[in-house]
Amino acid sequence: MKLLRASDHKRMPWKNGGGETVEIAVSPDGAGLADFDWRVSMATVASDGPFSVFPGIDRTLSILEGEGMTLFIEGRKPERLTQASDPLPFAADAPTSxxxxxxxxxxxxxxxxxxxxxxxxxxxxxxxxxxxxxxxETTLVLCHRGSAEIDGMVLDAGDCLLVSNTDAARRTISGKAQLFQITIAAI
Structure with missing residues (x-):
């Protein structure tokens, strides 16, 4: 298990240059936007507009802060996404705004x-x-709000616990927090 502190997350420009993203974790380590196997990030969106296109990539979006957005994904009905919505999966190579x-x-x-x-x-x-x-599977646990402790590792808001498949087990968790569990599996 590896604790990824919010203060250590990497900041970088969006692929389309329209804003900034905070990269929480990427695999393989050091991979760029064109050659990652998986990537977890947060972005602040301040204006309407198109999403970056990532050929051959599947993505899931969740709203962390703010009132939300309406997504226009080619071939689908418009989707309203808010903090109360379930995470929304879609193809990252489908034109989206x-x-x-x-x-x-x-x-x-x-x-x-x-x-x-x-x-x-x-x-x-x-x-x-x-x-x-x-x-x-590889699992990431992102603490969105509050604080949680998993087997002695304290996660505050923005912190993430990366659990590799070699760490598979039941773990004790305590605290008061909203978390996101991200599971990544090989096909």
Whole structure:
């Protein structure tokens, strides 16, 4: 298990130059926007406009802060995405644009290389003591709000725990937090 502190996340420009993203984790280590296997990031979106296109990539978006946005994904009905919405999966190579509902938002963006990996994103609330089961897949646990402790590792807002498949086990979790569980599996 590896703790990724919010203060250590990498800041970089969007692929289309329209803003800035905060890269939480990428595989392989040091991979760029053209050659990653998987990538987890957050972005602040301050204006309406097109999304960057990533050929051969599947992505899932979740709203972390703000009122949300309406996504216009080619071939689909418009999708309204808010903090209360389930994470939304779609192809990152489908032309996509967004209209903000009411001001700036921050989103969580998870991407995996199609045909090699799949991913899922779940929003989880923790209030007290419990257990967390990590399987054979790579799992990231992002603390969005509050604070949680997993087997002695404290996650504050923005921190992320990276759990590799060699760390598969049941772990004790405590605290009061909103978390995102990101599971990445090989096909």
């Amino acid at each position: 967004a209209t903000l509902i009411d001001g700036t938002i921050t989103d969580l963006n998870v991407m995996t290389r199609r045909g090699r990996l799949t991913h899922s994103v779940l929003r989880i609330s923790v209030d007290g003591l419990g257990e967390f089961a990590f399987g054979e």
